[in-house]
Amino acid sequence: MTITPESVVSARDLGLTFETNDGPVNALTGVNLDVNKGDFVSFIGPSGCGKTTFLRVIADLEKPTSGSITVNGTTPEDARKNRSYGYVFQAAALYPWRTIEKNIALPLEIMGHSAAEQKARIERTLDLVNLTGFGKKFPWQLSGGMQQRASIARALAFDADLLLMDEPFGALDEIVRDHLNEQLLKLWDRTNKTICFVTHSIPEAVYLSTKIVVMSPRPGRVTDIIESTLPKERPLDIRESPEFLEIASRVREGLRAGHSYDE
Amino acid sequence: MEKPGLLRESAFPIVVVILVVVIFWYAAALLMNHGAALDSLKLKGIETTPLQGWLLSLALERPLLPAPHQIAVEMWNTTAQLSVTSKRSLVYHAWVTLSATLVGFGLGTALGVLLAIGIVHNRAMDKSLMPWIIASQTIPILAVAPMLIVVLNAVGISGLLPKALISTYLSFFPVVVGMVKGLRSPETIQFDLMHTYFASSSQIFWKLRWPASVPFLFASLKVAVAIALIGAIVGELPTGAVAGLGARLLSGSYYGQTIQIWSALFMAAFLAGGLVLIVGLVEKLVARTMGAKPERMAA
Ligand SMILES: Nc1ncnc2c1ncn2[C@@H]1O[C@H](COP(=O)(O)OP(=O)(O)OP(=O)(O)O)[C@@H](O)[C@H]1O
Ligand SMILES: [Mg+2]
Numbered sequence: 001m002t003i004t005p006e007s008v009v010s011a012r013d014l015g016l017t018f019e020t021n022d023g024p025v026n027a028l029t030g031v032n033l034d035v036n037k038g039d040f041v042s043f044i045g046p047s048g049c050g051k052t053t054f055l056r057v058i059a060d061l062e063k064p065t066s067g068s069i070t071v072n073g074t075t076p077e078d079a080r081k082n083r084s085y086g087y088v089f090q091a092a093a094l095y096p097w098r099t100i101e102k103n104i105a106l107p108l109e110i111m112g113h114s115a116a117e118q119k120a121r122i123e124r125t126l127d128l129v130n131l132t133g134f135g136k137k138f139p140w141q142l143s144g145g146m147q148q149r150a151s152i153a154r155a156l157a158f159d160a161d162l163l164l165m166d167e168p169f170g171a172l173d174e175i176v177r178d179h180l181n182e183q184l185l186k187l188w189d190r191t192n193k194t195i196c197f198v199t200h201s202i203p204e205a206v207y208l209s210t211k212i213v214v215m216s217p218r219p220g221r222v223t224d225i226i227e228s229t230l231p232k233e234r235p236l237d238i239r240e241s242p243e244f245l246e247i248a249s250r251v252r253e254g255l256r257a258g259h260s261y262d263e
Numbered sequence: 264m265e266k267p268g269l270l271r272e273s274a275f276p277i278v279v280v281i282l283v284v285v286i287f288w289y290a291a292a293l294l295m296n297h298g299a300a301l302d303s304l305k306l307k308g309i310e311t312t313p314l315q316g317w318l319l320s321l322a323l324e325r326p327l328l329p330a331p332h333q334i335a336v337e338m339w340n341t342t343a344q345l346s347v348t349s350k351r352s353l354v355y356h357a358w359v360t361l362s363a364t365l366v367g368f369g370l371g372t373a374l375g376v377l378l379a380i381g382i383v384h385n386r387a388m389d390k391s392l393m394p395w396i397i398a399s400q401t402i403p404i405l406a407v408a409p410m411l412i413v414v415l416n417a418v419g420i421s422g423l424l425p426k427a428l429i430s431t432y433l434s435f436f437p438v439v440v441g442m443v444k445g446l447r448s449p450e451t452i453q454f455d456l457m458h459t460y461f462a463s464s465s466q467i468f469w470k471l472r473w474p475a476s477v478p479f480l481f482a483s484l485k486v487a488v489a490i491a492l493i494g495a496i497v498g499e500l501p502t503g504a505v506a507g508l509g510a511r512l513l514s515g516s517y518y519g520q521t522i523q524i525w526s527a528l529f530m531a532a533f534l535a536g537g538l539v540l541i542v543g544l545v546e547k548l549v550a551r552t553m554g555a556k557p558e559r560m561a562a
Binding site: 059060061080081083085086087089091093095096097098099106107109110111138139140 | 450452453456457458459460461466470471474475477553555
């Protein structure tokens with residue numbers, strides 16, 4: 001297989017079957033997907049269609065049972081060892097005995113950043129997720145949405161080129177969500193990061209992505225890949241434009257088709 | 264602002280319980296010692312009123328069951344009234360036992376933590392050690408202690424160390440069990456996070472497993488410190504040790520000095536209570552620096 005240097009994630013006929021006590025569960029089958037450098041890829045699909053599982057395969061937290069996948073042209077394991085991605089889990093997973101800033105410092109400590117460097121990065125990422133002033137608080141003193149933002153700050157702190165985000169804004173209210181969507185787009189535009197983003201919201205997927213991957217469950221698979229025609233510059237009111245609505249309806253159709261496959 | 268109310272709330276039931284116990288104790292002392300009191304009066308050929316007989320029940324030199332005030336007086340006399348270096352001072356004996364307890368508790372904690380670390384990180388250790396650790400606690404310590412002390416004496420180890428080793432033997436167990444659980448307590452997602460950072464085992468240990476196990480450690484330490492004290496006392500019993508609370512218990516029972524036995528018992532109880540209290544206070548301090556919710560700290 002030839003890999004262009006641009007390729008960040010490349011999956012070929014990827015499959016993953018969990019062996020459970022109630023028999024095998026086909027979490028992923030026949031997934032073919034290319035994510036190139038600078039792409040913003042959203043994964044959308046009903047619950048249980050394998051979105052989290054696919055992200056975990058990229059992150060080397062789960063091993064595929066068939067097919068192949070490369071991350072940055074290497075195996076997921078090597079990519080992980082190179083610390084080439086930041087992962088935002090579906091739950092905040094903050095360490096309760098660490099303050100917010102200490103939580104953000106965790107990857108920095110592990111990767112051996114200096115104290116001054118840590119301080120600067122903590123400040124910058126806290127500001128990015130609008131949590132300035134909350135650094136000294138412990139996680140239980142923050143709302144669920146704030147905890148989730150702190151976990152985003154933690155993933156951003158060490159500046160990996162690839163961001164894997166599993167429903168990062170699921171627990172947030174509409175306004176904060178809009179704001180963070182904008183912030184994330186700006187960050188992506190500025191830094192040329194590659195982002196894989198799981199969401200249940202069609203507008204969010206369309207607003208953010210250059211590529212939308214529609215998935216469906218039992219067995220988990222990719223049913224449609226939609227390339228966005230929206231410009232890179234996206235003010236929030238682009239969501240009322242006909243072009244936007246057009247893409248959104250394609251996504252909705254894809255989801256419907258997947259659903260009718262159910263039951 | 265909340266504390267005084269809380270204190271009053273928790274103090275009230277304690278006072279009630281103590282009152283009830285004291286009342287029953289006096290009743291029991293009256294009944295159990297009455298026969299001996301009458302005998303001693305008869306022996307001396309003194310004519311007495313029934314009231315005098317009952318009063319003497321609470322003032323015998325070697326009662327079957329000493330009255331609370333007799334124990335209190337004895338404890339006062341053997342602590343506050345004597346120099347701590349005196350061989351009759353209860354403080355001196357308590358210190359002898361306490362020092363062995365603390366050494367044993369320290370060793371037991373260290374051993375327990377080290378074993379737990381090994382068990383958590385090494386499958387072979389997990390499979391091979393755990394059964395032996397559990398089996399070790401099924402051996403009756405009262406049977407083993409004399410042999411152990413005699414053997415150690417024979418190889419020239421005597422004094423504090425043999426007793427401390429019995430404390431170690433008893434106290435490492437709750438620490439191993441608690442710490443194995445504690446070091447395994449982080450959730451999968453917390454381990455996954457470390458995995459994504461490609462953290463080393465020692466980083467995972469110090470930044471995740473260890474802090475997560477701290478509440479388990481303190482729960483174990485409270486059990487371990489009390490049991491270490493028992494170990495030290497048991498260690499003093501078999502060889503006829505000359506000093507320590509165990510020695511006081513033993514010599515008291517040789518000479519029928521029930522008051523002495525009971526004051527040694529109470530001293531042991533106070534020591535145990537104090538030690539558990541200290542561990543609890545340290546736990547609260549540590550919990551505060553580790554950001555525990557106040558509700559959890561109060562519990
Ligand atoms: N560790 C596991 N063991 C067994 N089955 C699993 C495991 N993890 C996931 N699955 C199964 O794999 C399927 C896909 O799960 P996954 O978590 O990837 O779904 P998802 O698309 O992220 O869903 P959601 O939107 O609810 O988060 C589900 O049927 C789930 O039950
Ligand atoms: Mg999921």
